[in-house]
Amino acid sequence: MRTLRTLAVLPLLLLLAGCDMVVMSPSGDIAAQQRDLIVISTLLMLLIIVPVIALTLLFAWRYRASNKEATYDPDWHHSTQLEVVIWAAPLVIIIALGAITWTSTHLLDPYRPLGRIDENRPLSEGVKPLEVRAVALDWKWLFIYPDLGVATVNELAAPVDTPINFRITSSTVMNSFFIPALAGQIYAMAGMETKLHAVINKPGVYDGFSANYSGAGFSDMRFKFHGVDQAGFDAWVAKARESGQTLDRAGYLELEKPSVREPVKLYANVENELFDAILNMCVDTQKMCMKDMMRIDAQGGMGKAGLGNVFALQYDKPRTRGGHTAPPKRFIAAVCTPEAPRDGETVERVTPRPDGRRASAAGLPAAQTAMAPGAAVLPE
Numbered sequence: 001m002r003t004l005r006t007l008a009v010l011p012l013l014l015l016l017a018g019c020d021m022v023v024m025s026p027s028g029d030i031a032a033q034q035r036d037l038i039v040i041s042t043l044l045m046l047l048i049i050v051p052v053i054a055l056t057l058l059f060a061w062r063y064r065a066s067n068k069e070a071t072y073d074p075d076w077h078h079s080t081q082l083e084v085v086i087w088a089a090p091l092v093i094i095i096a097l098g099a100i101t102w103t104s105t106h107l108l109d110p111y112r113p114l115g116r117i118d119e120n121r122p123l124s125e126g127v128k129p130l131e132v133r134a135v136a137l138d139w140k141w142l143f144i145y146p147d148l149g150v151a152t153v154n155e156l157a158a159p160v161d162t163p164i165n166f167r168i169t170s171s172t173v174m175n176s177f178f179i180p181a182l183a184g185q186i187y188a189m190a191g192m193e194t195k196l197h198a199v200i201n202k203p204g205v206y207d208g209f210s211a212n213y214s215g216a217g218f219s220d221m222r223f224k225f226h227g228v229d230q231a232g233f234d235a236w237v238a239k240a241r242e243s244g245q246t247l248d249r250a251g252y253l254e255l256e257k258p259s260v261r262e263p264v265k266l267y268a269n270v271e272n273e274l275f276d277a278i279l280n281m282c283v284d285t286q287k288m289c290m291k292d293m294m295r296i297d298a299q300g301g302m303g304k305a306g307l308g309n310v311f312a313l314q315y316d317k318p319r320t321r322g323g324h325t326a327p328p329k330r331f332i333a334a335v336c337t338p339e340a341p342r343d344g345e346t347v348e349r350v351t352p353r354p355d356g357r358r359a360s361a362a363g364l365p366a367a368q369t370a371m372a373p374g375a376a377v378l379p380e
Contacts, residue, residue, distance in 0.1 A: 022180045027202040027227065029118045030108065030183040037104050044093055044100075110186050110196045114163045118201050121161075129163035129197075132156070133275040136168075136175035136188040136210065138258035139217030144247075144275050150240040151247050153255070153265035157226040159233040160203055166196040169279045171256050176212035179225050185211045191281050191290055200227035217260035240266040247271065249283050256283075 024039075026032050063070050106112070114129075116122045133144040134156075144151045156179075158164050168177050170188040178185035183198035200206075210221040228236065243266040247255075252274060274283070282289035296302055 022206075026181050027204060027206065028179075028182040028198055028200045029114075029116065030198045031181060032118075032201075033104075033108055034184055037100070037108070040100060041097060044096055048090055048093055108184075110184070110194075112197060113165075114197050114199060117161050117163075117199055123163065127163065129165045130158055132158070132164060132166050134166055134168045134177055134188070135275070135278055136170040136172075136177065136214070136221075137256055138172050138215060139210075139221040139260055140255075140262040141177075141208070141210075141221070141223050142252075142255065144270055145237075146270075146275065148237055149268075149270055150237060151267040151270045152240060154223040154262055155226070155264045155266075156208060156223060157228060157233055157236045158200055159230045160200055160227050162199065162230075164196075164198050164200070166198070167275070168194045168196065169275075171278060173214050174212055175210045175214050175221070177208075178211040179206055179208040181206040182208075182225065187212065191279070193279055200225075203227050203229060203232075215258075217258065220261045241268045243268050245269075247274065249274065249277065249285070252278070252283055 023031075024035055026035055114123055131145065131147050133146060135142040135144070140154055141156075142151065142153055143156050166177070166186075168186060168188045169192060170190045172190060174190075175188040176185045177188050177196070179198075181204075182200055183196060186194050186196045188194065204227050206225045206227065208223045208225045210218060214221065226232075226236065245265070245267045246269040247267040248271040252271075277283045277289070280289040280291045281287065
């Protein structure tokens with residue numbers, strides 16, 4: 001009966017024929033090298049795993065209780081030859097794996113510019129790569145082509161045999177940009193920029209998605225990547241330009257709001273420096289750009305006076321989820337006074353805290369502290 005049950009289950013293995021083995025059959029040179037690394041590493045490890053499993057089964061069968069003919073030697077405890085094999089073989093495998101890992105880590109570094117189109121064609125000097133800016137949103141992908149001035153949502157295209165330079169960030173939580181046929185996955189994080197250099201070698205339509213859980217709409221955070229010839233890519237860009245849509249800051253803030261299964265959108269124009277504003281988390285003009293905060297910190301900081309700026313830089317995007325908006329601009333009087341307001345704006349005096357505590361101007365330069373004998377309190 002047990003044999004019949006086993007035979008009945010075996011046909012289910014035929015379903016594996018429908019699995020997409022894109023990782024083992026890629027269409028990009030970087031992904032192909034990663035495939036080779038997987039195969040070589042697996043074969044090296046099998047050199048140890050297969051003999052160990054085989055010998056385990058052999059010893060269990062040979063020295064079974066019913067085999068009275070097996071040699072029994074209770075005093076055996078050492079064999080130099082056996083010790084050499086047991087320790088030398090794994091050591092050689094580990095050294096080989098270490099060497100392969102070290103070289104491949106540098107050769108396949110996603111930040112490293114490409115040196116070849118494929119294994120038979122080096123990259124010619126003077127070839128200009130295709131620049132793409134990728135932004136992970138809730139729950140969709142935005143792609144900006146800065147050199148072409150177009151942008152798309154949930155659709156990506158590139159000409160075959162052309163290097164692609166991706167600069168990747170996220171608008172909210174951590175995500176992972178992954179096109180298995182093209183290259184390995186790379187994380188996308190808010191306020192940070194990651195890079196990926198890749199090339200597609202075969203025309204086709206490939207799946208791209210987020211490989212890092214990011215909330216309720218994560219499973220639908222997918223897009224199509226089109227590998228086309230140069231004429232096909234030019235036609236695709238022309239189609240985007242015919243859409244007549246412009247992606248500016250206001251449009252981006254609307255697009256940024258969480259949505260699931262967002263249809264493909266094409267934009268004919270993109271506001272200058274939009275990606276830089278996304279990266280520095282200041283598309284909303286009420287917020288100070290992160291690069292400006294870092295510049296202030298590099299020059300000594302503003303002490304407690306800078307807390308209002310940090311408060312305005314909300315990493316969890318409460319505004320997009322129906323929460324409070326960014327607070328009005330408030331500046332500590334120790335830095336800006338009614339007589340010397342920032343950017344010509346009148347400084348808002350903040351209501352004192354209920355506990356009566358007042359903010360000190362500790363850490364501020366003496367010249368700034370002298371501007372306001374009575375420092376204003378920090379906003380709640």
